[in-house]
Amino acid sequence: xxxxxxxxxxxxxxxxxxxxxxxxxxxxxxxxxxxxxxxxxxxxxxxxxxxxxxxxxxxxxxxxxxxxxxxxxxxxxxxxxxxxxxxxxxxxxxxxxxxxxxxxxxxxxxxxxxxxxxxxxxxxxxxxxxxxxxxxxxxxxxxxxxxxxxxxxxxxxxxxxxxxxxxxxxxxxxxxxxxxxxxxxxxxxxxxxxxxxxxxxxxxxxxxxxxxxxxxxxxxxxxxxxxxxxxxxxxxxxxxxxxxxxxxxxxxxxxxxxxxxxxxxxxxxxxxxxxxxxxxxxxxxxxxxxxxxxxxxxxxxxxxxxxxxxxxxxxxxxxxxxxxxxxxxxxxxxxxxxxxxxxxxxxxxxxxxxxxxxxxxxxxxxxxxxxxxxxxxxxxxxxxxxxxxxxxxxxxxxxxxxx
Numbered sequence: 001x002x003x004x005x006x007x008x009x010x011x012x013x014x015x016x017x018x019x020x021x022x023x024x025x026x027x028x029x030x031x032x033x034x035x036x037x038x039x040x041x042x043x044x045x046x047x048x049x050x051x052x053x054x055x056x057x058x059x060x061x062x063x064x065x066x067x068x069x070x071x072x073x074x075x076x077x078x079x080x081x082x083x084x085x086x087x088x089x090x091x092x093x094x095x096x097x098x099x100x101x102x103x104x105x106x107x108x109x110x111x112x113x114x115x116x117x118x119x120x121x122x123x124x125x126x127x128x129x130x131x132x133x134x135x136x137x138x139x140x141x142x143x144x145x146x147x148x149x150x151x152x153x154x155x156x157x158x159x160x161x162x163x164x165x166x167x168x169x170x171x172x173x174x175x176x177x178x179x180x181x182x183x184x185x186x187x188x189x190x191x192x193x194x195x196x197x198x199x200x201x202x203x204x205x206x207x208x209x210x211x212x213x214x215x216x217x218x219x220x221x222x223x224x225x226x227x228x229x230x231x232x233x234x235x236x237x238x239x240x241x242x243x244x245x246x247x248x249x250x251x252x253x254x255x256x257x258x259x260x261x262x263x264x265x266x267x268x269x270x271x272x273x274x275x276x277x278x279x280x281x282x283x284x285x286x287x288x289x290x291x292x293x294x295x296x297x298x299x300x301x302x303x304x305x306x307x308x309x310x311x312x313x314x315x316x317x318x319x320x321x322x323x324x325x326x327x328x329x330x331x332x333x334x335x336x337x338x339x340x341x342x343x344x345x346x347x348x349x350x351x352x353x354x355x356x357x358x359x360x361x362x363x364x365x366x367x368x369x370x371x372x373x374x375x376x377x378x379x380x381x382x383x384x385x386x387x388x389x390x391x392x393x394x395x396x397x398x399x400x401x402x403x
Contacts, residue, residue, distance in 0.1 A: 002101035022081035039224025086137035094215035122151030159208040172295030173204035179294035191292040220271035235318040253288035268296035304365035332381035
């Protein structure tokens, strides 16, 4: 069946989709090249179908989502990709959607920012219902990413995301609150997370930071906009791509993300959970997105002894080790270490609410590990020679234009 890829009210391209598999089978026409999803090339006057499929299928729930096998059984679907067209591909992260050809549908009628949505899919994904009949598939939960159970709800008129943790410690929701607290102390732009309990299970809750006038473009999509040249690091490629889009002050924003991730030992800052904010109407790039999705940190899946050892901590998105990634930071002058002097007390208070999930030994191990990384960061920041001039010399001012 033919669908028109839409960007709010802008018709972008005419596509043929297989409604059974969710795959884009053919790109039939291109109307507005500038409004194509970031990173999708044009070949012989048409959008690259393979790149479009990559972008489109990135919107689907990953097969690794906790509880997804049972959810698909209830929904009577073979894959999560089949959910995409059930909600026209609508998301609460951007303004793209698929309009059935000649349907007469309008953005204002169906977008989830201004209209209500069903809670049926969220109930199924969280294992709250076995109901399989008369389900309303009009939900942004169809296009939510990540491996943890989550759902969107409207609370007090605001779109909020609820996200659970993983066994055995259910620690991620508490980590989100801790990351918010650390970011607040360091004046790092961030999404505020709070804690909510539902049937004895902890969830993190955050308000959607995207609205009808903005959209999130992931770092992965941004880095697909230009092929990375040999010899150019992932970090430098990202910086170059952002500068190419006119975001000249991206360096300080990345510095703050790297520092926060170092302090909380974030293991999953993958390239889909940070990026840039864009105006969907003018296509103007507005700057770095606030920091969000920091739950996979603080030894979330490790025993207390492992947390204290500081070993086997993975690192993303630029280096494999935090000790190497922190060296990418161009300036530490903005860090107010005094603001972190009593952060241990706040962390202890947050984790005390975890009850049986986080015992005293685990809580104190987490606090000690954070204090150790703050101390190491303070030493590193004081001993390191300034790098800003060397970085400027290494990267010409017009290098973005060369890309």
